[in-house]
Amino acid sequence: MPKQPDPTRRSESSRQAILAATRELLSDVDYAKLSIEAIAARAGVGKQTIYRWWPSKGAVVFDAFLALSESGTEQGIALPDTGDIEADLKVVMRATVAEFADPVFEAPIRALNIEIINDPGLAAQYHEKLAHPLDEAKKTRLRSAQRAGQIAADADLDLALELLYAPLYQRWLHRSGPLTPEYADALVDLVLKALRP
Template sequence: MTDTKAPDSSRRSDRSRHAIYEAALALVAEVGYARTTIEGIAARAGVGKQTIYRWWPSKAAVLLEAYLDLAGQAAGDETEIPDTGDLAADLKLVLRATVDEMNNPAYDGPTRALAAEGVVDPALGAQFVEKLLDPSLQLYARRLRAAEEAGGLRPGLDLRIALELFVGPLTHRWLLRTLPLTHDYADTLVDYALHGLATEPPRS
């Protein structure tokens, strides 16, 4: 009997919502995620704090949505991985692009903050994966399926695991900053993953 009141989203102010997106993105760009506060976003957006608390559960949720909104405007950017017939070349192309993105501060800043928050907050992590990560993983999945059908992959592979062989190491270097992310690294990754590390062919 305490609240149970879901706000009426049909009466929601688009004006406020977009002002909040802009303020959130601007603040994260200016002072970083950690020093961005809900209070600061509200003030910058010229919005009452309650308007934020009414519609979002956390600062991270605000930023994730703001980020998705931004990405949505630059829509159609989810181009497909090209299929030139040369799987290795195609994958290298895309991994190199990913490396560039990870090295680009404009992308790295907010994404890294969201990822970190998601590491620790499962609900947000699920959102992060679903909304940001999965879409790009689907690209790999489709390209690999095409390769499989073309007979370029060993039969019976679990394609989900296969694609993690590419993006796993990349993400590892990105998040943990163990070593620099370069185009060479991306290329080597593709070669190693496609052709294996071992001398011997698989027994099966």
């Protein structure tokens, strides 16, 4: 008796093809020109297959971006903790700068930002699945630095994260200056001056 095809495997391979096609297209075309039709054609699936899993172009873009980080988040998110908060934050901020400058990541991040501005539901999903877990991992590392006396015990950690990341995000968003390791280090130095006991 011939083996029946496994629809689950076929569905997962179609899903992965759609996410890969979305990332590829975002690198090739302006976000405004990205369409469900183009994603379907590139992935080799019908439009109805995409609409079966995602309600909108923004939702597909979000999952395509999320898939870039899936392997790292399956084991849980943790920042390095060598006992030296300055060194650890510089490693993290340099990696963030490199990621924002990488075209593979930059196109989906920019597209996702456009969608989040206009879609409160997608914004909530982004916060729940990505931003909140990342922020909690960052605050866990900052709490460790507080216990070690490297950061003031009464420091507002939510505000500390904003001080650290907002300038980087602003520079990236407006393309107002280069994102370099030196810039990442300067941000860490400045923020730690404010946070030290």
